Amino acid sequence: MCFIMRAPSDRQPAPETRDRILDAAEALFVEHGFEATTMRMITSRADANIAAVNYHFGSKDALIQEVFRRRLTELNRRRLAVLDRLEAEAQGAPLKPSRIVEAFFGTALEMAADTEHGGHTFMRLLGRTYTEPNGFVRQFLAEEYAEAVERFLAALYRALPDVPREEILWRFHFMMGAMSYAIAGTDALQLFAGTFDDADPERLLPRLMSFLLGGLRAPLPGQGVPGENGKGAHRTQ
Amino acid sequence: MCFIMRAPSDRQPAPETRDRILDAAEALFVEHGFEATTMRMITSRADANIAAVNYHFGSKDALIQEVFRRRLTELNRRRLAVLDRLEAEAQGAPLKPSRIVEAFFGTALEMAADTEHGGHTFMRLLGRTYTEPNGFVRQFLAEEYAEAVERFLAALYRALPDVPREEILWRFHFMMGAMSYAIAGTDALQLFAGTFDDADPERLLPRLMSFLLGGLRAPLPGQGVPGENGKGAHRTQ
């Protein structure tokens, strides 16, 4: 009943049980999802007592939040740092859209490429969680993302003054989807026969970036031309 | 122990309890996910007895499979019908990539636009399920998709003979991600302040199609030009 205080003194080493639990939970959430991961699975993998989670975090829900908080804070901090630098370098001029997209999604892919410190594991979890029905997880994610999304959208609005903001919003949404699947889905849906054997993040970055920028720069709907797409261009049966 | 036989005779009307359960389960799975949806929630919403699910389907897992099977079979049947028609019209010539993409993703969006017969509900569920950790659901989805994916990939390979197949595969993957989020995520992640208030599928189709085709046609990575993207173009901090 005292899960607020922590670490007897403020020194570095840290009791480590807390962190072992977080790491175990993170990995298990990727493998089985939130609901299917039980407290006993977590504490067992973390070599801790079943009561340790409630002692250190208060509840399973609070543990889930903390798993996301520790990584997401860092991810969005990095994103905003890159954006800050770009804007400083531009000295007030609008940024190139490609730079903005690279700052937002490239930073995420970099984290996903880090297999040493658990970044890869977490990004797979994050990709899955965007579509998580669980209410409080969604709300927490939205809060944690609010500032970064606002800043990056504002940058895109400035970079593309002629494009309706609603369209930019949609395309940002589409890009989020493509990236999430690129990370979370490579081993998830083995739809595509035996491929993705490498899942090499080194080559994923340029591939995804080409696709995202192509989508972002595509002609706006209703402007004709490409494949006559749009209203009624395709019929079913 | 007799969940194999069904419908006393083969006449149309159908006992309806079975379908009420499927509809209730479908809706609840969207709201809460598989694990968090209990048998009692399902039978309660369907106005059926708790034992009805095991009687009609055998188990909860078998119910989940049936929820997907009845819709997915129809969706991929339609997709293949459109592809068949296009290929017949082309008389052996390769199809335009835009046509292929429209056939695959447009058909899905059409189903998502159908709010009357539960298509909308199901497509939201489907989008979420691509990233579902649950093993047997993933395997079932892969089997159900196998034929359609194979046919459409083959069509894309023919349509884009100069593009490495691996690249086409990746972009197909990215497109799947963008579409899934477009459908499943509009009300899921309310990251983007108060927008998506409409989620109007009418206008979603041309928007998504522009984005997808833009991504599909983007210059291949490593071919320089766009925003100098690719290796090392972005740095963190």
Add this chain to the structure above:
DNA sequence: GTATGATTCAAACAACTGTTTGATTCATGT
């Protein structure tokens, strides 16, 4: 040493999970 408080532990808690039982109801064909 003793005292203090954070941490760990085995055990138990009530609530809920998917599933099964055996009787009962219902519709149908003879």
Add this chain to the structure above:
DNA sequence: ACATGAATCAAACAGTTGTTTGAATCATAC
């Protein structure tokens, strides 16, 4: 009228869930 078997039902099943308890252990400060 009866018989047959599908469908429904209330009740119970054994197992698991997240959480709590109170004592035991540990490190630190005096």
